[in-house]
Amino acid sequence: MTGPRPAAGDRVTRVDPARVHALIVGVETYEAGPGWDLPGPARDAVAFHRLLRAAGVPDAQLRLHLAPLSSYAPELPYEPADHATLRRVLVRELPLVQGDVLWVWWGGHGVLDRAGHLRLFCADASTADKLGIDLDSALARYAGDAVPGFAGQLWIVDACETFEEDLAFREQLPPDALPVGRPDLVHRQILLRAAGRGRAAANDPVRGTGLFSEILLGLLADRAAVLPAPPDPEELFPAVRTRIAALREAGRTLQHPEIQLRSPERTEYLAPVEPPPGPRPVSPLQRAVEALLAYPLMGDPVERQTVVTALDPHVTATLPRHPKPRTDATGILNGLARHRPDALGDLLDAVVSVDDDPGRKRELSAALRDLAASARRPRERN
DSSP states (O other): OOOOBGGGTSBOOOOOGGGEEEEEEEEOOOTTOGGGOOSSHHHHHHHHHHHHHHTTOOGGGEEEEEEOOTTOOOSSOOBOOOHHHHHHIIIIIGGGOOOSEEEEEEESOEEEOTTSOEEEEOTTOOSSOOOEEEHHHHHHHTTBTTSOSOSEEEEEEEOOOOBGGGGTOSSOOOOOOOOOOOBOSSOEEEEEESSOTTOOOEEETTTTEEHHHHHHHHHHHHTTTTTTSOOOHHHHHHHHHHHHHHHHHTTSOOOOOEEEEEOSSOEEEOOOOOOOSSOOOOOHHHHHHHHHHTSGGGGSHHHHHHHHHTSOHHHHTTOOOOSSHHHHHHHHHHHHHHHOGGGHHHHHHHHHHHOOOHHHHHHHHHHHHHHHHSSSOOEEOO
16 A cells, blocks of 8 residues: 555545444344334445455455344344444454554444433444444544554444433433554544534435435445545535435535544645525425414414424324524424424424414424425434
8 A cells, every 4th residue: 555645635535345343233123122224234234345346355354333224134244343343343353453444434333422422323222222332432432552454444324423411311321432542643533423512313214215314325436437446535425415405405404524643744624605696495394394383373482392292202203302593493393303203293283273373384384295295304313
């Protein structure tokens, strides 16, 4: 492998596929039960596995860990995606490997804990014991002398970064950091995160893919000639952000992907792509938020809660809540549209039962119909 080019975002220019390894994780089902089911991550993980295999990386160096839904039967052999197994791979197995490049692909549920660390839930996470990997501690471990190899690393994470506080867990997530050695001047890491701080990553349950994963897989396939070396992040990531921005304009997601470059020379986030000039169209979600906030009751937390309480408790238990009216309205509408669009009609009935103003009712009814009919509502990877 030749040395990295700092001017190209620390990109590794050429690698021997025999010196490339990958940890590929896709978790669709959890011990927490069907309410956590997430069609897509296992399929995306298999698609990524095939990309690296086509680039010449030996099968034995592609560690595939899946927890697929029963509706999906991967054609490739795979290992489990429970906490003990994945922790063992990250702490004991991979650090012993003598390789030049490490790819890490992870798709599934995630949450930003109270310390600001991204926690990636494993397949054996339950409501009582939310087992997961602390991504920030994993990155720190792989940036120091605890991992002598893998000077070049690309970590790709398609998971939500919703604040732990907003999910109303009964118990705070316990600390579960990986052991970290001393930092060194060897490792260069590229980190791609799908959602952005405090945001949800969207998933298309019908087509069985994460929106971020689908975009990234397509862009990597277009750059197959570069693989298995990580592509130039400063060329790749603007394309990712541009495509996600188009989905935000269409009302299909609220996420803002992030990229971070970590090396001895620098640690920085790349600047976002600026939106094109001109008027921005109002998405179905934006219209529904404005129509809901037109009701004075939405400014009162007690009245707002009265409306939410009138909905099915199985639905409201999954909704992100916030004390600010606009943030709360956005979370309620986005949650209903992506998880239970049929419940949007119940929301209209609940609001009208408190305030039956005809003009506001007409606009809210039309906005909710528009939101419910928006194409391919993605499901959030919370």
